[in-house]
Amino acid sequence: MNRRELLVMASALALSPAVARAAVGDAAAARDAYLYALPLIEMATTRARLLKAPGAGINQLTHTRTLSDHAARRVTTPNNDTLYSSAFLDLTQGPVTLTIPPLGKRYYSVAVMDMFTNNNVVLGTRTIGGQGGTFTLVGPGQASTGPNPTRIATPHAWLLIRTLTDGGADLDAAHKAQDGFTVKGPAGGAVAAYANRDAKPSDYFATARALLASDPAPPTDLRILARTATFLGAGPFDEAAATAGVEQARTIAVFARGRQTFVDGWSYPRANLGDYGQDYLYRGIVALQGLGALPVAEAMYMKAAGDDGTGTFTGDGLYRLSLPAQLPLDGFWSLSMYEATPDGQFFFTDNPLKRYTVGDRTPGLKRNADGSLDVWIGRIDPGGERATNWLPAPKSGPFALYLRAYLPRAELLDGRFRFPPVTKA
Known part of the structure; x- marks a missing residue:
């Protein structure tokens, strides 16, 4: 500006x-x-909460070294697919330089959001590829002679990096990938209490x-x-x-969260997710339910309709999601289980398997003869062969299911493909 x-x-x-x-x-x-x-x-x-982490500071990149679990309560609806790296930026004293390492075929995204939660830019696998590069993040009214100047709409911003990992033996390599990202800029001032x-x-x-x-x-x-x-x-x-x-x-905020439109058992994101324009209500609801959401070209977030069509499950029985062998994605997918909090936020729930998601990279899943996959969802172990594909629900209380699809193809983006619903078994 x-x-x-x-x-x-x-x-x-x-x-x-x-x-x-x-x-x-x-x-x-x-x-x-x-x-x-x-x-x-x-x-x-969120800025105040994240700055309390050891080593955190304005214009300083911090890394989460483990995948989110039931103890992760900083940001609602976390994913269990990627490691997060994060920096809150202060561009008032000059540009900030972002360096992205060569990551080859490993999925990553670097989203820079203005303080109104719009994604001003997403640099990653989809947009710049795996070769990496150096980018100069420039605030309103600033000039820059740095490489690849990238304009940010507000003087302060949130830089959020997602680096894909399968966990386990892949964590060391994922950590090296994280360490290749750097953020350099003038020292930020103190952040007021709000x-x-x-x-x-x-x-x-x-x-x-x-x-x-x-x-x-x-x-x-x-x-x-x-x-x-x-x-x-x-x-x-x-x-x-x-x-x-x-x-x-x-x-209104509570009411709007329960007024999602479901198609064949799923709510699909609006086309303006992550870049809201003048859709202030939608922007506010996403800030409550999924702060930091990526735009749909990068990832689509679908929520299951639940027992009564409002997006929440309360039953004690067994549910099933049957997925076809192939999904229209160039990335990956995951189905996440969340317990619902009274204020409408969602977090992973503790369970005996320490399994918070099921996805295309979950080891040991058993597919049907035609390649399709049945995911079994419930509060107790379904037993037998079903136990292999079990996604545990909370022992009690309401829960929600979110399906993430990264790098969706055109048929998913335009609605020609729809996911099958979650049904009672």
């Missing part, structure tokens, strides 16, 4: 007193303001204002910023309206 665009944005957030007074008491504006700011809040919360999504309205909107000052919205958001300026701009606001609006927003 250049200086002129910043001035336009500032003007939108500093409306005339007459307009501001007209908006006081507008619970609908508070509702929209809450939902609009939710991705910023979630990114700030309120989270459950804070009281006055604290929530104070944080939202601070985050918007730190990472201004794009000019394409001028309309909603004008409508919500009472809460996201300068000046006082009516506490009763703020409380009513926030309550509405939180109700």
Whole structure:
């Protein structure tokens, strides 16, 4: 964003007193303001959480050396296919240099998300191949003479690397691959403390204002910023309206999570996943349920309909997913089991097999004579040959199933191919 665009944005957030007074008491504006700011809040919360890790710092890359398990609670719906490497970036003092090592045929992706959770760029197997390279990440209004300048929409950003591993004997090689990634840039400043999504309205909107000052919205958001300026701009606001609006927003967020559209037993991502434009509600829901989601060209995330068509399973019986021998992918797939938390987030669940996913790389799975695969899902071991293909569910409580498909082909992207539903056995 250049200086002129910043001035336009500032003007939108500093409306005339007459307009501001007209908006006081507008619970609908508070509702929209809450939902609009939710991705910023979630990114700030995640940043604070990740910076507590040993050795973590702004513009410093940290690596997770083990695949996520039931103890991983930093980011909702983690995967169990890739090792994560992560850095929160501060581009205010100058560009940051990212180096990607040659990884050959090993899948990887480097997603750089602005603070509104849009994927500004995904560098990886799909886009640059396995030869690696050096890239200069440039903030708004900055010039760069570095190699492969890559523009980031906000002064702060989240860089998230996924490196594929089969675990076990492959971990050493995967660690070497991780060590080849480097991030170099000016030392970042201290990160302020921010309120989270459950804070009281006055604290929530104070944080939202601070985050918007730190990472201004794009000019394409001028309309909603004008409508919500009472809460996201300068000046006082009516506490009763703020409380009513926030309550509405939180109700909408819960309601929207249960209003997914399922086709043949699965919800499919929208085409704008990971780059949301003005779809603020969808952006907010994804920030709650799957922060850091990749765009659909890179990966598709499908959620099973569950027992009642709302995406949650509660039954104690056995379920089955029957997959064809070949799937329309150039990458890999995995079916993940998550326990549902009361606030609508999802994490892996402890189980006797320490198996959190089943996928095309899961060792020992037994396929049918025609190459198709039956995955058995339930709280207790199904016994016999079925036990080999068992994906354990939580001992109690609701659970959800997500299917990931990396590097989907056209027939999956455009809906010509649909996955078969999860059925009761």
